[in-house]
Amino acid sequence: MVQQLGPSERDRARAFIEAEGLAYEDGFDDLLGAYEHGVLVGVGARRGSVLKMIAIAPSHQGGAALGQIVTELVRLGTVAGRDAFFVFTRPDHVPSFEALGFALLASQRRAALLELGDGLRRWLAASRPLVREGENGAVVVNCNPFTRGHRHLIEEASRRVEALYVFVVREDRSAFPFAARRRLVEEGTADLRNVHVLDTSHYAVSAITFPAYFLKQTDDVAAIQMELDVRLFGRHVAPFFHVRRRFIGSEPFCATTRAYNETMRRVLPSLGVEPIEVERLGASGEAISASRVRDALRSGEVGRLEALVPPTTLRYLRSPDAAEVRARLAARQERHA
Amino acid sequence: MRIAKRAQAGTLQSSDLMVLVEPATLLVVEIESTVKAQFEHLIRERILQVLDANGVTAGRVRVTDRGALDYAIQARVETALQRSAET
Numbered sequence: 001m002v003q004q005l006g007p008s009e010r011d012r013a014r015a016f017i018e019a020e021g022l023a024y025e026d027g028f029d030d031l032l033g034a035y036e037h038g039v040l041v042g043v044g045a046r047r048g049s050v051l052k053m054i055a056i057a058p059s060h061q062g063g064a065a066l067g068q069i070v071t072e073l074v075r076l077g078t079v080a081g082r083d084a085f086f087v088f089t090r091p092d093h094v095p096s097f098e099a100l101g102f103a104l105l106a107s108q109r110r111a112a113l114l115e116l117g118d119g120l121r122r123w124l125a126a127s128r129p130l131v132r133e134g135e136n137g138a139v140v141v142n143c144n145p146f147t148r149g150h151r152h153l154i155e156e157a158s159r160r161v162e163a164l165y166v167f168v169v170r171e172d173r174s175a176f177p178f179a180a181r182r183r184l185v186e187e188g189t190a191d192l193r194n195v196h197v198l199d200t201s202h203y204a205v206s207a208i209t210f211p212a213y214f215l216k217q218t219d220d221v222a223a224i225q226m227e228l229d230v231r232l233f234g235r236h237v238a239p240f241f242h243v244r245r246r247f248i249g250s251e252p253f254c255a256t257t258r259a260y261n262e263t264m265r266r267v268l269p270s271l272g273v274e275p276i277e278v279e280r281l282g283a284s285g286e287a288i289s290a291s292r293v294r295d296a297l298r299s300g301e302v303g304r305l306e307a308l309v310p311p312t313t314l315r316y317l318r319s320p321d322a323a324e325v326r327a328r329l330a331a332r333q334e335r336h337a
Numbered sequence: 338m339r340i341a342k343r344a345q346a347g348t349l350q351s352s353d354l355m356v357l358v359e360p361a362t363l364l365v366v367e368i369e370s371t372v373k374a375q376f377e378h379l380i381r382e383r384i385l386q387v388l389d390a391n392g393v394t395a396g397r398v399r400v401t402d403r404g405a406l407d408y409a410i411q412a413r414v415e416t417a418l419q420r421s422a423e424t
Contacts, residue, residue: 067351071348071355074349075345083359101371101403
């Protein structure tokens with residue numbers, strides 16, 4: 001019998017999860033336990049579309065408990081409006097999830113990502129009208145918000161390929177909402193004929209949703225998450241769009257982005273994609289970045305904006321549409337927020 | 338019968354299937370199965386029969402099958418349809 005575990009049962013769930021060599025992570029929409037004759041034999045949790053902390057007692061592995069827990073998590077997620085589900089797990093657990101109908105999206109030495117619901121194929125199929133034959137390129141950007149630096153990167157890249165695909169990160173946890181971020185990219189590149197703007201859908205492995213429960217404390221969680229993301233892109237997204245080159249901005253000051261660029265240089269060539277670093281555009285001696293734009297908004301120095309963003313973005317930043325974002329920025333301090 | 342809202346039936350257990358139905362303008366049936374290569378056409382035929390018998394002409398039906406037998410397919414699709422019609 002599978003049931004929701006309330007606050008009083010959390011400690012039992014935690015002990016169970018830790019006994020299986022996993023780490024308990026707070027932050028979930030559902031936490032379920034599978035009971036047999038009153039004994040807890042398995043647990044599993046869901047946060048949004050991500051299923052995590054799935055653990056089955058050794059005595060019950062290979063039995064029905066895994067299917068029962070996953071079924072119930074998927075049912076609850078569906079009721080909550082989700083229609084794609086993902087599992088991050090250890091590579092040796094991949095076959096158990098494949099047997100339940102999950103498909104492997106990406107894996108590396110310590111971690112694997114699987115999906116239920118065939119969403120990747122459906123997402124790619126829906127993007128088919130944009131696919132052009134040829135030597136194409138891609139950039140993946142958050143554009144929080146779109147700056148002159150993004151414009152420079154995209155323009156440079158568009159000159160070196162036949163079609164350039166600009167993937168805007170879909171994950172909606174940035175200061176600027178996804179719809180606004182995407183629209184500003186579209187407006188800011190509308191004159192570039194071979195540029196196609198689309199979004200990453202669920203197929204960017206975000207640092208925000210990446211669960212680390214199955215990793216060791218000594219593992220470099222960020223490096224593993226980045227490698228999964230880059231492998232997913234290189235194995236599934238790039239071949240579909242005939243992407244042979246991925247363009248990245250050089251990174252003078254953000255350690256996270258720099259590590260990402262290093263991961264791409266290490267992983268992408270073996271997947272047939274050449275990573276190309278494009279020198280950042282500067283403004284008054286400093287590289288332009290979206291975080292400088294947010295800083296300027298936060299401190300109310302609107303005079304600095306014109307050097308940092310193109311007219312399309314500037315118009316938006318001054319409009320009432322952006323009032324909410326300006327207010328939110330004033331209350332937040334993190335770099336990638 | 339009309340698919341008025343999103344609904345689900347079934348499980349991911351062996352010999353069962355999970356059915357998700359939701360409103361759509363056209364009739365679309367998507368099948369994932371551990372025995373897809375051998376039996377997709379038979380699974381599809383069975384699902385279409387059930388949809389037809391219930392007068393369903395539009396909606397998206399997604400099935401994750403783990404080798405379910407005919408009667409299980411029929412029962413799970415019917416249950417999903419009933420749930421999708423309830424208000």
